[in-house]
Amino acid sequence: MGNIVNIFVNGVNRLCSWLLVCAVLGMSGMAHAQRLMDLVSIQGVRSNQLVGYGLVAGLDGTGDQTVQTPFTVQSLTNMLTSLGITVPASEISTLMLKNVAAVMVTAELPAFSQPGQKIDVTVSSVGNAQSLSGGTLVLTPLKGADGQVYAMAQGNLIVGGEGAAANGSKQVKNHLSVGIITDGATVEKVVGTSFDKGNTVHLELNQMDFATVSRVVDAINRHFGFHAAQAIDGRVIQVQVPLDSNSRVAFLGELQNINVTPSEEGARVVINARTGSVVMNQEVTLDPCAISHGNLTITVTSTPSVSQPNAMANGNTTTTATSQISVQEAPGAVALLRGGANLADVVKALNSVGATPQDLLSILQAMKSAGALHAELDVI
Numbered sequence: 058m059g060n061i062v063n064i065f066v067n068g069v070n071r072l073c074s075w076l077l078v079c080a081v082l083g084m085s086g087m088a089h090a091q092r093l094m095d096l097v098s099i100q101g102v103r104s105n106q107l108v109g110y111g112l113v114a115g116l117d118g119t120g121d122q123t124v125q126t127p128f129t130v131q132s133l134t135n136m137l138t139s140l141g142i143t144v145p146a147s148e149i150s151t152l153m154l155k156n157v158a159a160v161m162v163t164a165e166l167p168a169f170s171q172p173g174q175k176i177d178v179t180v181s182s183v184g185n186a187q188s189l190s191g192g193t194l195v196l197t198p199l200k201g202a203d204g205q206v207y208a209m210a211q212g213n214l215i216v217g218g219e220g221a222a223a224n225g226s227k228q229v230k231n232h233l234s235v236g237i238i239t240d241g242a243t244v245e246k247v248v249g250t251s252f253d254k255g256n257t258v259h260l261e262l263n264q265m266d267f268a269t270v271s272r273v274v275d276a277i278n279r280h281f282g283f284h285a286a287q288a289i290d291g292r293v294i295q296v297q298v299p300l301d302s303n304s305r306v307a308f309l310g311e312l313q314n315i316n317v318t319p320s321e322e323g324a325r326v327v328i329n330a331r332t333g334s335v336v337m338n339q340e341v342t343l344d345p346c347a348i349s350h351g352n353l354t355i356t357v358t359s360t361p362s363v364s365q366p367n368a369m370a371n372g373n374t375t376t377t378a379t380s381q382i383s384v385q386e387a388p389g390a391v392a393l394l395r396g397g398a399n400l401a402d403v404v405k406a407l408n409s410v411g412a413t414p415q416d417l418l419s420i421l422q423a424m425k426s427a428g429a430l431h432a433e434l435d436v437i
Contacts, residue, residue, distance in 0.1 A: 111197030
């Protein structure tokens with residue numbers, strides 16, 4: 058009888074172990090839970106972009122060439138006039154301001170920013186300045202989309218690069234026409250929000266998904282124990298919040314830390330047409346298809362030549378160019394790509410073609426049109 062009991066107990070233990078392994082394997086294929094704050098944003102609580110036009114002074118001869126950029130002279134003249142300094146009109150056109158550059162100043166005003174707080178600014182040349190290194194931004198108002206001034210910027214620039222030039226030779230490291238000023242702007246005006254108005258707030262899903270919206274509503278109602286949330290559409294969720302400001306902040310602080318398991322995203326391939334980067338998620342699949350891709354190279358070579366007339370011909374010496382054009386087309390081999398049920402198979406199939414990242418842009422678009430690539434193409 059004891060042996061039978063031991064056999065039964067051992068069988069139960071093995072069954073439980075097998076069920077546990079199956080559960081772990083099943084959970085490994087599921088989507089991971091995320092905090093609600095990583096999935097949604099609160100409507101009306103956002104940053105705002107600011108922009109302004111100003112001047113950078115104190116450059117070491119690397120400023121704007123005022124012949125090609127007359128607006129730099131005009132801007133400096135207007136600034137001097139506002140400071141009580143009058144520049145004679147006859148001398149304005151002769152000004153050579155190699156130590157001054159016209160710039161655009163941009164910044165991002167965070168939500169709930171208050172007057173007196175500091176924000177970072179980015180300064181970018183709009184003229185033909187060679188470098189902004191060592192320059193100082195003169196007091197510049199930063200405006201929002203409504204034309205109101207929300208911050209004032211001023212300070213010394215930090216340029217992440219260096220360069221030198223002599224006798225026509227030039228050596229440059231990184232970009233010298235853009236710099237930043239840490240804490241370079243002071244907030245002067247508050248941006249009004251609807252955060253403290255009414256007894257509801259609206260959560261906006263970062264990506265439209267009806268299934269995820271339903272899961273968020275269920276998670277919120279289950280956490281607070283009453284019908285606090287309801288779905289408006291595939292992106293917006295309305296949540297009831299306390300009227301008292303302290304209770305409202307505490308409620309939203311607890312709300313944003315709720316764990317929600319989003320629905321699995323669809324197959325997507327993101328293509329950066331400027332850099333040739335291609336990124337795809339694990340849902341991308343590929344049907345069997347054949348690909349032929351060849352490279353076409355066009356080379357244009359220009360050789361300058363001088364035409365010298367005879368001494369008695371009363372002609373002028375001119376310079377002409379002789380151009381040679383050659384076209385080379387590499388043969389395109391036909392490659393058979395087998396169907397792939399996962400991301401690894403798709404990557405191996407695309408690597409077997411031997412195409413460059415830029416070639417993959419055309420190949421993926423053609424595969425999508427042919428119905429062999431099961432994914433949404435997103436070109437950025």
